[in-house]
Amino acid sequence: MNVLLVYKDTMIERLAVTYLSAALKAAGHKVRLAVLGPTPAKAFPKLVGDFAPRVIGYSAMTGEHTALLELNRTLKRSFDFLAVLGGPHATFRQDVLGEEGLDAICVGEGDSVFPEFCRRVEAGEAWWLTLTFHAKHDGNIFKNPLAPFVDMTALPAPDRAILFEAPPKLTGLGIKAFIAGRGCPYRCSYCFNAKFNEDYKGLGKVMRARQPSQVVTEIAQVRDQTGVELVAFWDDVFTVKPKGWVEDFCRLYKDRIGLPFYCNMRANSVNEAVVEELAKAGLKFVFMGVECGNERIANEILERNLSNEKVVAAARILQKHRVGIATQNLIGLPVPDPYPVDLETLDLNIIIKPTYAWSSILYPYPGTPIEAYARSHGFLDEDAAYIETNKRTTMLNFKSPVVRRRIENLHKLFGLVVRFPRLRPYVTFLCDLPLGGLYRVFYYVWYGYNLKFRLNRSRAVWRELPYLLGIFWRMVVKN
Numbered sequence: 373m374n375v376l377l378v379y380k381d382t383m384i385e386r387l388a389v390t391y392l393s394a395a396l397k398a399a400g401h402k403v404r405l406a407v408l409g410p411t412p413a414k415a416f417p418k419l420v421g422d423f424a425p426r427v428i429g430y431s432a433m434t435g436e437h438t439a440l441l442e443l444n445r446t447l448k449r450s451f452d453f454l455a456v457l458g459g460p461h462a463t464f465r466q467d468v469l470g471e472e473g474l475d476a477i478c479v480g481e482g483d484s485v486f487p488e489f490c491r492r493v494e495a496g497e498a499w500w501l502t503l504t505f506h507a508k509h510d511g512n513i514f515k516n517p518l519a520p521f522v523d524m525t526a527l528p529a530p531d532r533a534i535l536f537e538a539p540p541k542l543t544g545l546g547i548k549a550f551i552a553g554r555g556c557p558y559r560c561s562y563c564f565n566a567k568f569n570e571d572y573k574g575l576g577k578v579m580r581a582r583q584p585s586q587v588v589t590e591i592a593q594v595r596d597q598t599g600v601e602l603v604a605f606w607d608d609v610f611t612v613k614p615k616g617w618v619e620d621f622c623r624l625y626k627d628r629i630g631l632p633f634y635c636n637m638r639a640n641s642v643n644e645a646v647v648e649e650l651a652k653a654g655l656k657f658v659f660m661g662v663e664c665g666n667e668r669i670a671n672e673i674l675e676r677n678l679s680n681e682k683v684v685a686a687a688r689i690l691q692k693h694r695v696g697i698a699t700q701n702l703i704g705l706p707v708p709d710p711y712p713v714d715l716e717t718l719d720l721n722i723i724i725k726p727t728y729a730w731s732s733i734l735y736p737y738p739g740t741p742i743e744a745y746a747r748s749h750g751f752l753d754e755d756a757a758y759i760e761t762n763k764r765t766t767m768l769n770f771k772s773p774v775v776r777r778r779i780e781n782l783h784k785l786f787g788l789v790v791r792f793p794r795l796r797p798y799v800t801f802l803c804d805l806p807l808g809g810l811y812r813v814f815y816y817v818w819y820g821y822n823l824k825f826r827l828n829r830s831r832a833v834w835r836e837l838p839y840l841l842g843i844f845w846r847m848v849v850k851n
């Protein structure tokens with residue numbers, strides 16, 4: 373059976389479709405991928421007419437769903453197919469099933485259940501009763517229970533070919549992303565894991581990993597096929613793995629790959645022995661959450677369960693082993709006076725001295741505990757629209773426009789002030805100026821420079837330059 377997968381271009385690899393495509397192909401289906409953006413909406417009717425998919429599967433984060441649902445409505449007027457939405461938006465905003473034109477949504481992992489859904493469609497069986505799917509059929513709504521977590525060691529290798537065929541420019545990028553394991557045991561209130569783990573309770577182990585040899589083989593294949601300059605591990609927390617996994621991985625990776633890599637770490641999972649092993653294997657830098665410099669808010673509202681002391685100590689271990697640090701910070705929190713809290717976060721970063729301090733303005737994603745908190749404390753309207761955004765503006769209701777401007781400007785200046793602390797005494801003055809457009813340019817220049825030159829000196833940067841400038845321009849002009 374023909375299955376078309378679709379996502380909206382974000383100029384970055386979308387691993388979900390590589391896992392789904394591999395699983396569908398292993399089950400004997402013919403799969404194609406189209407990326408809305410490089411493939412404009414007006415080209416879809418011809419593509420769908422030629423390929424005649426029986427199922428179209430859309431993958432979306434919150435915000436991206438709007439354009440995909442609009443595309444789907446247009447296609448539904450001319451073609452006969454089943455429309456399925458999966459990914460974080462469908463998982464956490466399950467009422468999206470009510471949207472016109474959607475037949476089903478996948479509310480969790482799709483690797484094993486999507487092939488089963490398609491098998492049922494092809495065999496004329498009750499597809500609306502597939503586990504993990506919510507579906508509309510004959511005027512009824514079916515909400516099926518979740519299937520157990522998949523065993524990652526049993527999954528076929530993700531289908532990269534399909535990804536690189538659809539937006540071919542991705543092939544040329546030096547960074548290639550991989551996932552060695554899924555799951556995170558923590559419960560930070562702004563993250564989807566708290567709810568995800570709750571929903572999956574009793575359905576298997578949250579923390580799962582591929583075998584180190586599987587991961588290394590996958591990387592070697594991609595390196596040989598398309599070239600890799602920097603390996604990106606997208607695991608939630610790379611070091612939360614079964615006992616001995618990291619050591620085995622480091623040994624194999626050093627022998628067979630040896631390329632620089634980066635990953636996500638949590639301060640409490642940073643210990644000297646592990647960092648030493650990883651650094652010897654090629655770890656160049658980590659993304660590490662600092663999030664909030666006010667310990668009370670970090671622990672009571674963001675539920676970080678970490679002290680500032682622990683975060684600083686973790687940073688010192690990484691720095692001792694010459695591993696770069698990109699800190700992640702959240703500003704614009706749902707508290708009565710958020711700006712002074714953001715300054716505490718800025719000051720903690722100045723103490724840490726990361727290679728690059730990255731900040732996001734809090735966007736309370738559906739289904740996260742912070743969403744409920746923001747609503748119940750009057751910071752979020754009942755009908756607040758989740759638009760596709762780069763988190764450059766705040767979605768929360770702050771009483772004063774001055775506070776809003778300060779937060780939105782601090783977001784753009786944050787990394788620069790941490791790098792050049794001499795600017796610190798002037799930060800509130802700078803944040804009060806109506807220079808948001810200019811600061812936005814600074815923000816992206818500083819971000820790109822850090823990613824391509826400071827965290828890892830990219831050899832491919834001049835080859836990638838036209839593509840990077842395209843991304844830069846789209847980011848700067850995007851609303």
Ligand code: B12
Nearest residue numbers: 382388429430431433434458459460478481482483564606
């Ligand atoms: C890697 C990652 C990134 C990477 C790459 C993002 C990308 N373009 O893919 C980077 C660092 C760039 C990134 C950025 C952002 N990210 Co991010 N990211 C992740 C992370 C850690 C892993 C994503 C991943 O590849 N998972 C592996 C795949 C296999 O899993 P999956 O995508 O969930 O897909 C499975 C199911 O959802 C389902 N499925 C998915 N699609 C479909 C389609 C069909 C038809 C079916 C049947 C099933 C199905 O089956 C898949 C296989 O099991 C997730 C958290 C997580 N652990 O999943 C957050 C996550 C997706 N990111 C999130 C966010 C918010 C962001 C940012 C907006 C953050 C910011 N402040 O800028 C940006 C947005 C950038 C963008 N527009 O692309 C949120 C999304 C929340 C939401 N409701 O949408 C998540 C869930 C984390 C969180 N905060 O809670 N991110």
Ligand code: SF4
Nearest residue numbers: 556558560563565608
């Ligand atoms: S440690 Fe990271 S991935 Fe895990 S719950 Fe917290 S924010 Fe989410």
